[in-house]
Amino acid sequence: MSFKLLRFVLSLMLFLALRVAPATAQNSSDAPQVPGLDQSRPPTPEEEDRMRRAKDLAKRENQERQAQLKRDTDHLLKLATELKQYVDNSNENVLSLDVVKKAEEIEKLAHSVKEKMKAN
Numbered sequence: 001m002s003f004k005l006l007r008f009v010l011s012l013m014l015f016l017a018l019r020v021a022p023a024t025a026q027n028s029s030d031a032p033q034v035p036g037l038d039q040s041r042p043p044t045p046e047e048e049d050r051m052r053r054a055k056d057l058a059k060r061e062n063q064e065r066q067a068q069l070k071r072d073t074d075h076l077l078k079l080a081t082e083l084k085q086y087v088d089n090s091n092e093n094v095l096s097l098d099v100v101k102k103a104e105e106i107e108k109l110a111h112s113v114k115e116k117m118k119a120n
Contacts, residue, residue: 072113079106
């Protein structure tokens, strides 16, 4: 692809992104969105209760996710400390299988923590 064509495509993408962003921002609302709820009228008591329960559930799920992240990061720190101790006690000629397993465990846990953080 030539430089001019690439520059044109990137400029077009930027132009479209700037045109779409304000339209999208105008459509957002601070009111909670509940499926099946008519937004043109005030909610009924049942609908308010459903919205409150949905909000409470989301809050509990977020608190549980945060607690799990804390537990995982504490465990990650413990594993990393153990790995450092293993490496400090080894020499250049010996690399223990435990060190490799510990590093793999750290990698899996770190990936899990990263995915949970993205889910926010």
